[in-house]
Amino acid sequence: MAQTRYPIPAERYRCEIEVKHSRFITTVVSTDTPDAALDFISQIKQEFPDATHNCWAYLIGPPGSTDRIGLSDDGEPHGVAGKPMLTTIQHSRLGDITVVVTRYFGGTKLGKGGMVKAYTLAVKTALEQLTMTEKIDWVALSLHFDYQFLDSIERLLPQFEVVLIEKQFAEKIYLQLKLPEENCADLCTRLTDLTAGQIELISDQNSAQIDKD
Incomplete structure (x- = not known):
């Protein structure tokens, strides 16, 4: 069964690290579709048009998902930015997430291994905060x-x-409720048992978010 509740970023978040004089600016946001992810990436590119690179990765769905993902090295050597960024978010507790790491080159080359470490650190730093x-x-x-x-x-x-949501008293009682999808089947079973089948149940699905305590 698909996971129906999971952590996501609460709001857009940004932080910055420096590695050998290169600036790595990480911006994170929650996105629930690939189109929303690409729109956000485009916004960051417009915000930092003079950046050396705007590398990105997104994951749509529950934490660890592989069905709807995307990544880009944006001109960095192949595999040193987008892939480690995606791997980092796939191993986080978060779903529905897009990350852009904006790099301003500081004059010192990092080498492929150094760039992998830098982009990984940039994302990890943001996710921790x-x-x-x-x-x-x-x-x-x-x-x-x-x-x-x-x-x-x-x-x-x-x-x-x-x-x-709503309660009405007429010939019978009418209640309009909402509850987590994962609880619905069990509740319907309990209600049917409780009333010996003398209840009408109609359900419809939608999504929402609640803040964690």
Whole structure:
């Protein structure tokens, strides 16, 4: 089953390191599609048009994903920038992430091994300092049931991280909820058992984010 909740960058973050007089400016942001990642990369290139290189990597999806990834050495020797940057974010705890490392050459060549270490360090430094939030795939769930079940259902819902959106009292009770997708199947089973099948359940999925404590 696909991972439905995982850490992502909470906001755009930037830091800078210096290696043998070369400046490495790392900018990190959360992106949930490849197009969003490429748009962000383009913005950074426009912000630093005089940079020697704007190398980048992105990973869309849960931490460690390989399905939707991208990278670029942007003129650096092949494999010394984009690949170590991507490897670093793939081994982090973060998903839905794009990283751009902007380099201003300082006059001293680093060699291929030195550049790999520098770009890796630039990304690691940013990842160690940025603030995270948690991405959750939410499910909207509607419940219709008889009044006799209200107390029992209201005691059950908090066990599944349910957020109450709307409550209506008519011939039957109507509740509009949202909850993490990973909890939905178990909750529906519990509700069906609790009411002996005398409940109508309608679900719909969407995504949202909540800050980590």
